Amino acid sequence: MTEPIESIEVSLGDRSYPIWISTGLTESTEQPHFAKHFQAAVGDCTHVVLIHDAAVSNTIASRVEKQLEQAGIRITSISIPSGETSKSVSKLESIWNAMLESGTDRRSVVVAVGGGVVGDLAGFAAASFTRGLRFVQIPTTLLSMVDSSVGGKTGINLPSGKNMVGSFWQPQMVWIDTQSLSTLPDRDFISGMAEVIKYGVIEDAEFFCWLQDKAARLIEKDPETLRYAIRKSCESKARVVAEDERETSGRRAILNYGHTFAHAIEATAGYGVCLHGEAVSIGMQMAAHLAIDMELCDRSLLEEQTAVLSAAKLPLAWKDADPEKMLPVMSHDKKVSHGKLRFVLPDRIGHVAMVGDVPSEKVIAAILACRDEPN
Structure with missing residues (x-):
């Protein structure tokens, strides 16, 4: 209890x-x-x-x-x-x-x-x-x-x-x-699930496995399941923040998995049209597509991530995603270094890496993959 x-x-x-x-x-x-x-x-x-x-x-x-x-x-x-x-x-x-x-x-x-x-x-x-x-x-x-x-x-x-x-x-x-x-309205609650799932992808494979099994109960707001998910998420966040409070070592940047794409989605759609968590879910999918294209992981990671996001009833695509509008916004991302975009990309469930020198055509392909396809 x-x-x-x-x-x-x-x-x-x-x-x-x-x-x-x-x-x-x-x-x-x-x-x-x-x-x-x-x-x-x-x-x-x-x-x-x-x-x-x-x-x-x-x-x-x-x-x-x-x-x-x-x-x-x-x-x-x-x-x-x-x-x-x-x-x-x-x-x-x-x-x-x-x-x-x-x-x-x-x-x-x-x-x-x-x-x-x-x-x-x-x-x-x-x-x-x-x-x-x-x-x-x-x-x-x-x-x-x-x-x-x-x-x-x-x-x-x-x-x-x-x-x-x-x-x-x-x-x-x-x-x-x-x-x-x-x-809390269902849409807002489900939006928050994206950040919960993010922790499993970036640094806690065991928690990700738990989410694969418990996503449906979380959506139903089962009290015990919900308390556990919140505690595990806060523990992950507290761990990362304690290691890199002000983003000086690069460790804290892993918390921005999917966010480079997500912030561009929010800005180009108009703030509030796409909720932050919804944008993060789509951004995680774009990041996974990019990781596959960069040969950091195989397609099974995308499939596992897609399954959990789908079970949580989160969106996987944004039909209005426009690379021509999103790329200029992404150029202002706080992870930009020496004028070049850097992305947090997964190489396996439970681990991500910071990747620079990503060709713009691969970024565009990742955006289009989540505009034209559901996963």
């Missing part, structure tokens, strides 16, 4: 922090579990800037607010519209102004409640306002639980590319309550 609450440590020296995984513990105001762990993580705090997705304003955000108010903490609540369009300079400026008007100072703590968009935006606001405020992540989507809330990446988008402006700013803690997934 799963414990009421589990913890994973992100080991970063004096910036280390816990990831707490629970089910339903945010709901109780009689037993304020969140408030207790919050105070232990941040220390002295009398003011919280609660930045939350408008879609969760009446659910977990209100319960978090109530627990903190019962602890004697003043709350400034800022609601953010859902979707990637909120990750903008104008929205960031509006948050800064609201923080200034509310009397936010260096003793305040920013708490993000929502998906990856809110976490990225609130995290960058915390990193930049008065040169840095304490920060807590409360992810409410599967994708944000297993990926964006862990590791300290924050930022906003520019018209020319995703996450082009931002900073590394680690939270004091990450609080995951899987109960919030019960009301």
